[in-house]
Amino acid sequence: MKKIILGIFDFTDCEGCQVEIVGLKEKLLTISDKVEIVNWRLGQKKARWDKFDVALVEGTPLTQEEIDLLKIIRAKSDFLVGLGTCAALGGIPGIMDKEERQKWYEKIYGPEYKGRGIDALPLSAYVAVDFLIHGCPVNEADLTRVFSDLINNKKPTYKDFSVCLPCKLADIPCRLLAKKPCLGPITQGTCGAICLKGGNACYGCFGVKEGANLEALLTILNDFSSKEEIENYFSMFLKKSKLI
Amino acid sequence: MIAEDFIAKIEGHGALNIDWTKKKVRLEVLEGERLFEGILVGRPAKDAPWVTARICGVCPIAHNLASLKAVEAAFGIIPNRTTILLRKLMEASQIIQSHTLHLFFLALPDYIDLDSGLELAKKNPKAFKAVLALKGISDEISQVVAGREVHPTTTITGGFYKIPTKKALADLAKKLEKNIKASLIAVNLFKKLDYPRYNIELEFVSQTDNKNYPGYDSEKIISSQKDSSSIDNYKTDIAEEVRKNSTAKFAKYKKREVMVGALARLATHQNHLDPACKKLASLVNFKNPFHNNFAQAIEILHFYKSAQKIIEVLLKEELDPKIIHPSNHPSLKGIGAVEAPRGGLYHEIHLDDKGKITFVNIITPTVQNLTSMEKSAQAILDQSPGIAPEEAKRLIEMLIRAYDPCITCAVH
Numbered sequence: 001m002k003k004i005i006l007g008i009f010d011f012t013d014c015e016g017c018q019v020e021i022v023g024l025k026e027k028l029l030t031i032s033d034k035v036e037i038v039n040w041r042l043g044q045k046k047a048r049w050d051k052f053d054v055a056l057v058e059g060t061p062l063t064q065e066e067i068d069l070l071k072i073i074r075a076k077s078d079f080l081v082g083l084g085t086c087a088a089l090g091g092i093p094g095i096m097d098k099e100e101r102q103k104w105y106e107k108i109y110g111p112e113y114k115g116r117g118i119d120a121l122p123l124s125a126y127v128a129v130d131f132l133i134h135g136c137p138v139n140e141a142d143l144t145r146v147f148s149d150l151i152n153n154k155k156p157t158y159k160d161f162s163v164c165l166p167c168k169l170a171d172i173p174c175r176l177l178a179k180k181p182c183l184g185p186i187t188q189g190t191c192g193a194i195c196l197k198g199g200n201a202c203y204g205c206f207g208v209k210e211g212a213n214l215e216a217l218l219t220i221l222n223d224f225s226s227k228e229e230i231e232n233y234f235s236m237f238l239k240k241s242k243l244i
Numbered sequence: 245m246i247a248e249d250f251i252a253k254i255e256g257h258g259a260l261n262i263d264w265t266k267k268k269v270r271l272e273v274l275e276g277e278r279l280f281e282g283i284l285v286g287r288p289a290k291d292a293p294w295v296t297a298r299i300c301g302v303c304p305i306a307h308n309l310a311s312l313k314a315v316e317a318a319f320g321i322i323p324n325r326t327t328i329l330l331r332k333l334m335e336a337s338q339i340i341q342s343h344t345l346h347l348f349f350l351a352l353p354d355y356i357d358l359d360s361g362l363e364l365a366k367k368n369p370k371a372f373k374a375v376l377a378l379k380g381i382s383d384e385i386s387q388v389v390a391g392r393e394v395h396p397t398t399t400i401t402g403g404f405y406k407i408p409t410k411k412a413l414a415d416l417a418k419k420l421e422k423n424i425k426a427s428l429i430a431v432n433l434f435k436k437l438d439y440p441r442y443n444i445e446l447e448f449v450s451q452t453d454n455k456n457y458p459g460y461d462s463e464k465i466i467s468s469q470k471d472s473s474s475i476d477n478y479k480t481d482i483a484e485e486v487r488k489n490s491t492a493k494f495a496k497y498k499k500r501e502v503m504v505g506a507l508a509r510l511a512t513h514q515n516h517l518d519p520a521c522k523k524l525a526s527l528v529n530f531k532n533p534f535h536n537n538f539a540q541a542i543e544i545l546h547f548y549k550s551a552q553k554i555i556e557v558l559l560k561e562e563l564d565p566k567i568i569h570p571s572n573h574p575s576l577k578g579i580g581a582v583e584a585p586r587g588g589l590y591h592e593i594h595l596d597d598k599g600k601i602t603f604v605n606i607i608t609p610t611v612q613n614l615t616s617m618e619k620s621a622q623a624i625l626d627q628s629p630g631i632a633p634e635e636a637k638r639l640i641e642m643l644i645r646a647y648d649p650c651i652t653c654a655v656h
Binding site: 178 | 278299300304488
């Protein structure tokens with residue numbers, strides 16, 4: 001069987017999603033039997049640029065060079081996958097507003113400094129994206145599922161359940177019933193409710209689930225949370241993404 | 245700058261610029277600025293450890309811990325003993341995770357002529373199995389204590405949302421015992437490597453508590469030149485310089501280029517190493533920056549042993565899950581310092597009286613190492629007259645990887 005030609009690319013981010021790829025361990029070896037990684041700056045020196053069956057792109061294209069490179073990768077790829085919340089939604093870097101950047105360049109680097117970053121936006125702000133592997137960071141279950149689909153020439157699909165499903169299955173007391181904010185009901189649930197299992201809230205890093213009832217969640221949140229608190233939750237990972 | 249110019253197998257985007265007419269080496273850092281010090285301002289203090297973990301996917305625990313310490317100092321919180329022990333366990337797992345990833349996937353291919361760390365599976369299956377065991381066990385410690393292998397979910401200012409059960413800790417102890425051989429295989433492999441031989445005068449800087457091998461507890465900053473600083477003076481003594489065309493700053497310690505990280509910790513704290521490591525440490529050449537990789541391998545063994553000891557202590561004690569709340573009249577200003585895998589990390593935070601963040605400053609290890617990397621690269625060029633440009637480029641890129649730079653941290 002012909003191996004899938006894969007490129008793994010990273011723009012501005014923490015590289016934690018690539019760490020999760022390495023974290024696949026033995027599975028990564030199995031994958032590398034079926035997939036030829038022809039370009040992966042973090043993992044190898046060898047780098048081919050001709051054509052990719054699949055491109056995995058991590059991070060937000062923050063600088064002009066990254067935006068240009070993203071367009072080149074798009075043109076050379078049959079199937080482009082956004083890897084992780086920064087690529088999918090803008091994520092943590094997206095908390096910074098474009099209009100505020102100059103002020104912070106001056107505060108952090110001084111008045112002479114010329115910033116390189118333009119705005120932390122998801123990949124979809126610049127190119128068509130074929131699929132998104134969500135998460136800050138992405139998790140093993142999603143990575144293996146998508147790799148398995150790609151290897152078997154199957155188009156990966158999104159799962160139709162929210163974070164509430166794995167949260168309930170794990171028997172975790174509902175935050176909303178305890179009048180504590182949570183974005184679980186509107187968020188895709190393939191994370192397995194990992195943050196709630198750790199005792200934390202859900203800030204929606206797996207992206208808004210298709211058909212989510214945002215209005216209903218806002219009504220509940222407005223009952224016991226201040227506007228500022230609600231904004232704090234919705235601005236953690238989702239500030240630069242279209243909610244519905 | 246085109247994509248091909250970025251140095252492969254380092255975290256983040258950096259390029260090497262050698263001016264052959266002047267024989268000068270410059271590092272260029274072109275990673276995008278995420279502006280974390282701005283992102284946090286206006287947000288509640290509780291967000292700082294959660295957000296700053298995401299500065300780096302390779303050392304998220306180090307940022308999480310430094311930030312927790314900074315916020316706790318600002319709130320006048322003194323966490324309980326269980327919390328401190330669990331955090332030290334997180335720190336140990338972080339160093340094993342990060343060093344394993346760097347040594348085997350990024351650095352080792354240089355020494356044994358591989359392109360990618362994955363090729364080790366065929367070339368040396370025994371070593372590859374050890375790598376997977378080390379990555380596996382360190383990820384598992386992070387999962388049990390911090391909730392996840394990357395980006396902690398259980399930690400909170402003042403303690404933990406959730407602490408592990410004794411059963412989970414006992415299971416970890418068993419797995420550590422079972423896999424101890426993996427850490428020995430790793431360190432023996434790096435003991436036997438043929439490192440490029442260079443003699444370069446290096447000054448080493450590390451945080452210390454004067455009692456233990458550096459890690460979570462840091463009371464001051466010391467240098468191998470018998471110099472020292474209070475952590476409170478981190479910002480003046482580790483001064484950052486902004487360079488044109490570089491998104492990372494370049495720092496010096498009291499105006500001198502210094503090296504931080506594994507080799508620096510080893511140079512300044514040999515006496516505090518686990519007994520299993522002492523003989524190995526005597527084989528390290530502290531004038532050869534490539535030996536940073538050997539030092540990292542020794543630290544894998546040291547922190548492996550240290551994780552075992554911490555769990556042993558935790559299993560004997562009653563675990564206290566209590567989260568400590570802010571004191572009545574906190575200073576609202578705090579500094580959190582920990583030794584991250586790559587060296588001394590500093591988070592400073594200021595809050596207003598409602599607990600909202602008004603100021604953040606972060607100095608990362610790689611920012612301190614960038615100046616030392618340039619100095620050592622220059623020394624290689626100066627000590628190798630007549631070297632072919634391609635060979636010089638290969639050696640210097642290998643040197644940069646040996647320093648284990650994290651550009652994503654450096655820019656943040």
